[in-house]
Amino acid sequence: MTVSINPFIAAIPTNPLRALFPYGARPGMLNLASGHPSKDAYDLEGLAEAASRASLDFSAWTYGSSAGDPALIGLLAETVAMVPPGRRLLVTSGAQQGIDLAIRTFASPGTKMLVPEPVYPAVLSTCAAVGVTSVGYQIAPGDTDLSGLEAALATAGDVRALYALPTFGNPTGDTLTLEQRMRLLALCAKHDVPVIEDAPYSELWFRASPPPSLLELAPQVDGATVIYLGSLSKIMSPGLRVGWLIAPESIAAAMQEARQASDLQPNSLAQRVAYHYLQLGRLTDHVARVRALYAERHDALVDVLTEAGFMVPKVEGGMFLFPVLPVDRRNSDLFERAVAQNVLFAPGSAFCAQAGSGMFADRIRLCFAGLAKQDIVLAAQRLVAAVRT
Template sequence: MQFAQRLQNVETSAIREIFKLLSTPGIISFAGGFPDAALFDVEGINEASQRALSQHPALALQYGPTEGYMPLRAQIADGMREQGSDVQATQLMVTTGSQQALDLLGKTMLSPGDKVLVEGPTFLATIQCFRLYGAEVVSVPIDQDGVQVDLLEAQIQQHKPKLIYLIPTFGNPSGAMLTLERRKRILELAAQYKVLVVEDNPYGELYFDAPPPPTLLALSAQVPGSREWLAYCGSFSKVVSPGLRLGWIVAPDALLANAAMCKQFSDANSSMLAQVTASEYLAGGRLPQALARVQKVYASRAKLMMDTLNQELGDALHYTAPQGGMFIWASLTGAGGRNRDAAAFVKRGIEHGVAAVPGAPFFATDIDHSTFRMSYASVPEEKIIEGVKRLAKAL
């Protein structure tokens, strides 16, 4: 068969490939970016789905509007306004997970040869998605405070990108949190250079102690001209359930209209059963308590993983302590003359019965081969301790 030429620009996910190696009995996996299924509010979701089918069967089981179920859109908008963003229901569209929102942005915004700036490192699927549409994706370095804005401006001037993609809050894989000062500066750059900034925020509610700074969308009211160059992607996957496959996108009117047109060609509308269930779940008022439980558990697991890493690997490893989210992003220091090749380290880890993800695939350019990602989110505490001990044996 002669496949589309665009497929030459992408390859299968490195994370998915690692999952193929995890069938060995007894292996402990820090590789996945999954929420812990044991923390899902099964009772609440079950009750919501029953209400959806008993009270709104014709809506839940029928085709629906491409832009989404209006009561759910209104609830999402209400929640965003509570967090400081001036959003109306008509300014957002429900998507089949935030992954579809990124795909729709690629379809509507990118032509072959366009430049896209992303954090280095960033969400692997975003790099693949934008490359699929022919874009040249360029990494901008980050530090513990998120993307380095001076370097970002230099890359904007050099590449004149079609869009900039950022995960400002507890990024995947970095766990970094962009400072308030840098958030405002990015909005100034968007307005100055008239470049679309895409804010992806699936982890923002998974904070451990103090809430993070306001989103770029919330702050845009303080930076004249920035709102018209900003798109926002949200998701229920990390705070309710990924099985619902529901996210949303907030965008300027023209962009949202074109994205809706492209969505008509892909799935017509996101699952109405899932949308009505999510709406009933939000109306039931159980989310705050369920989210608080997730925050507490993830915070405990993150601390335990860091404490054990310090004890077992010491100066062989460098990482920035996450303040929320699901990941620890680490690099091998080479202390004691050890090898700094994280891919080889991860491979040895699997041989010792523990899995992580090498960092190279998370970079579009300027790869740091010493890096790797670990997730504590879905690993019980006793397995975190044992898994880190196994990692230490792989040094």
């Protein structure tokens, strides 16, 4: 039998980060490649207590609203999610489902979406799966007129949305300044392009909280539309798959229909666990502890790299660094040499908007959330050794 596969699905690019998984499982390997927090960055005691309470609620086991558990929605809005007037919050299965719903709600097959370069590669897969072409835009640190974005908006043609990760980005760790945020909103409003603001890392600041979100700034910019995506993955538990989107009422209604048509409703049990965890009042202390943990690991990693001649752009939170390799050490077999030293990194080329463009070959992404401080230092030393061999 000849079964034809939808060409959009057949053309989903393989996520280059997944190709790294087998290396990560090797004994003795120190993994700086994957964006997975270490076990001590979870509040396992609090999560178990929340699960125990949730398991006694009948609503954890039965059907619920496709928009999400109203009690959880209320508590999210009181604690971690700022919901402006006229906006609605829908619970999603992680921010990734929010990305998918936002793309599908705005962009029909054959249209385009703007994505930052370098980019979190799952966004490219999501666009490809629904037949939407992703077109890169670049905003360098210090770039205030955003001329690259302006040019992309003016020339790409048929752009239906812009994806942004403005706070502690993945892979760069970069954060757009207030000025850059206002300029981005103004340019998108001018071109009638809604902004999808992905914000999973916003709470993970080291010393000072980041500038206001695009969602918070949007009312200051005539005609700006922002769909905000938040998540408990980086501050509570990624296995819970509890995220949320915040959208203007009419758009939220369309997104809720799209969500119901794709998987009916959010997980009832996971929502009750999130609800009880928030009720326990442990989140604030837990996030403060995680911030300190990551800041310490970040500092240790930066020290070793800088000492060894890496150029390390400053980041002020999140989970990632995107350093530039020393000029005379950009050999194409660096990945294999690092693996031989038992250290894993994500090659910069994995974050190109156009696969095979060769961009970012001089950079690597390092996650400082997954290893304890002494292991981070050891991993960095192994990386330096690999670069120097």
